[in-house]
Amino acid sequence: MADRSDLINQLAASMGAGQFASTSYEESRFDAETGTLYCNGMAISKSVAEKAIQHFSMLEKKCNISDSAQREMAMIYRCAVESxxxxxxxxxxxxxxxEARNMDQK
Known part of the structure; x- marks a missing residue:
């Protein structure tokens, strides 16, 4: 008997998704050549990353660090920016x- 993923692939194929539709989980990866982060089916470019830095920096500035909950949020925003x-x-x-070159040589 076929396992669950095979059944899903067969159903997807019968609905017109090609021979077999991909159902396996793909890990996030970063392309150092282009500066693009691939995750959850999206390609996050350098320009989007810059906008994220601006966004999280703005949110961090709005936090009142004398309030413990807001101070923690400020640290979370700073963590995102620094990452x-x-x-x-x-x-x-x-x-x-x-590292990518070394992996390609293996």
């Missing part, structure tokens, strides 16, 4: 490119 900036750091990009 995006780290992803754009040339040294990190070089490391990721080297």
């Amino acid at each position: 995006i900036k780290m992803m754009q750091n040339p040294k990190i990009l070089a490391l990721l490119k080297e």
Whole structure:
């Protein structure tokens, strides 16, 4: 008997999705060459990342750090900003490119 994913693929194929529709989970990945993050079926470009930095920075500035709940939200926003900036750091990009080259050689 076919497993669940095979049955879903067969149903999708019968509905016109090609021979077999992909149902497997694809992990998020970052393309260091283009600076694009691929996740949840979306391609997040450098320009979108820059807008995210601006957005989270604006939200962080609106937080009143004398209130403990708002201070925690400010830290969450700062974490998002710093994570995006780290992803754009040339040294990190070089490391990721080297890692990708090493994976391609295996």
